[in-house]
Amino acid sequence: MKIAVIGGGVVGLSTAVALLRQGIDVQCYEAGEPMGERSAGDTRIFRLAHAFPDMVELAARSRTLFAEWSELAGTPLVEDVGTVVSGAHAAEWATAMATAGAAHEVVEAGSPLLRLPARDFSGPALIDPAGGVIRVDRIRTFLVGAIGTRLRPAHVDAVEETPSGVRVTAGPDASTFDAAVICAGEGTSALIDIPSALEHHLRVSYPIRPGAPEPFQCWITKPADGELGTYQHLAAPGTWAVGGDVDSSLVSWAGGREAAEQASLELLTAYVSEHLPFVEPRPIARVHCTHNPDLEDGLHFVRRGRVLATYGENLMKFAPLLGATLAQAAADGSTPANAGPPRHEATA
Ligand SMILES: Cc1cc2nc3c(=O)[nH]c(=O)nc-3n(C[C@H](O)[C@H](O)[C@H](O)COP(=O)(O)OP(=O)(O)OC[C@H]3O[C@@H](n4cnc5c(N)ncnc54)[C@H](O)[C@@H]3O)c2cc1C
Known part of the structure; x- marks a missing residue:
């Protein structure tokens, strides 16, 4: 063929x-x-944690295949640091993981199992031990x-x-x-013919302050109260990458890439400044991408x-x-x- x-x-x-x-x-x-x-870029988050049990099962199969790829590549393609989901969706995602038979744990903020750059967050935290940092560069x-x-x-x-x-x-x-x-x-x-709506998206990296403990887990925050939802993880050594669910009106396709990047940069840097004491609010790298706002994980x-x-x-x-x-x-x-x-x- x-x-x-x-x-x-x-x-x-x-x-x-x-x-x-x-x-x-x-x-x-x-x-x-x-x-x-x-x-593009150097890293992403791997997680079994999803809202739907079928997605958890598929992610588990993908994790096994990543291990086979890592053998072939001669280097780990997913760093085993674990992923944490905190806030509004944690309980729902924990149910999906339980249905799929995936190892997980639900803890409260302040648990010694959490190795996050901030501890003041709302709601429970779902620990996904099979999660980690995907090494896109490798x-x-x-x-x-x-x-x-x-x-x-x-x-x-x-x-x-x-x-x-x-x-x-x-x-x-x-x-x-x-x-x-x-x-x-x-x-x-x-x-x-597939759905074609597009939005801009930006992930920004900030330096981790000297002396802050490493490695951190990957962290997905989903607050219920209108605060910025984020995903965060260790990117290049000594840098913490943060992306956010920025309001659609600020990152629309019609508004253009430049305005979307600027609005995202300001929101993410303000978030870092307020919530992440271990990270300097000084942007040092960014990854832009497009995504379809009508699609969720699927x-x-x-x-x-x-x-x-x-x-x-x-x-x-x-x-x-x-x-x-x-x-x-x-x-x-x-x-x-x-x-x-x-x-x-x-x-x-
Ligand atoms: C900042 C950011 C954070 C993300 N976080 C995560 C995460 O934590 N976890 C996760 O799993 N995923 C994450 N993603 C999403 C993930 O990176 C993407 O879903 C994935 O990389 C998409 O890969 P793709 O091959 O479908 O698309 P692409 O990488 O866009 O590949 C499509 C390719 O097709 C080429 N192309 C397009 N049209 C044509 C044409 N007509 N002829 C020839 N070539 C063409 C393009 O040049 C492009 O290289 C993130 C993405 C970004 C940008």
């Missing part, structure tokens, strides 16, 4: 590498730098090395079914494949004939699982089941 993968982000590269391992002839089209768009090296010459630097203009196969057009070139998988992130909706698959596409939010933690799943489905013509919030069930 000959299969095209459109997009060389973490999902596309994982899929292309899984196809290669099945002995399938694959071309992975990437318009820019591999893992240079939504997969994953990039691993996947780019594994894909080798099968990475094709080209922007795909169209993916069309023809009687002889799937035609992929990139500028003046057109090639025909037995099947195609679209994993183009922000570019997917231009190639196949995995979505669409098939149109021999063309399969996937989309969703927070996909880094599912990369090895998505790669294996998409490779299998592309080869056998099946459509993987959606997972997560029921209202996002497939319409295809």
Whole structure:
């Protein structure tokens, strides 16, 4: 078989590498730098903790596959520091973990089990011991090395079914494949019909004050009282990365990237200044990305004939699982089941 993968982000590269391992002839089209768009930056949070038991189970499978990748890469791709979810959603997420049979613990603020940069937060804290820091920098090296010459630097203009196969057009070139998988992130909706709303998002890194204890756990805060919800974790050594659920009106697509980044930077820095005494409120690095405000945590698959596409939010933690799943489905013509919030069930 000959299969095209459109997009060389973490999902596309994982899929292309899984196809290669099945002995399938694959071309992975990437318009820019591999893992240079939504997969940019050095770290992300891994967590089993989700609102839905099926997502917890899938994350557990992905964690096992990350361990296999780490063996192959010769370096840990997820640092085992654990993840903590505090505030409004902690109890609901704990129930989903219990239903899925995942190890977890619910504690109150001030528990000695918490190694967070702040202890004054509301509500219980859900400890997810299988969570940790995903080393995106190491994953990039691993996947780019594994894909080798099968990475094709080209922007795909169209993916069309023809009687002889799937035609992929990139500028003046057109090639025909037995099947195609679209994993183009922000570019997917231009190639196949999926929800296309977009917002800007910013994660900012701050220096950890000298002498502060390391390592910290990853931390997801979900306060109920209108305060900024955040995700936070150790990024590069000595730096603490913080992203936030900034009000949609401040980060809208129409408002533009510059205004969205500025508003996010101000809110995140004010949050750090008020709540994180171990961190200097001095921004030293940032990662911008786009996301779909209508999607929560969930995995979505669409098939149109021999063309399969996937989309969703927070996909880094599912990369090895998505790669294996998409490779299998592309080869056998099946459509993987959606997972997560029921209202996002497939319409295809
Ligand atoms: C700041 C930030 C924090 C995040 N936190 C987490 C987290 O804690 N945990 C987690 O699991 N996830 C997290 N995520 C989300 C996660 O990083 C993304 O969901 C994931 O990287 C998406 O990968 P992707 O391959 O789908 O998309 P991308 O990385 O965007 O890859 C798509 C690729 O397709 C290419 N492309 C697009 N159109 C075309 C075309 N027409 N032709 C050829 N190539 C094309 C693009 O150049 C791009 O490289 C975070 C993301 C950001 C930015």
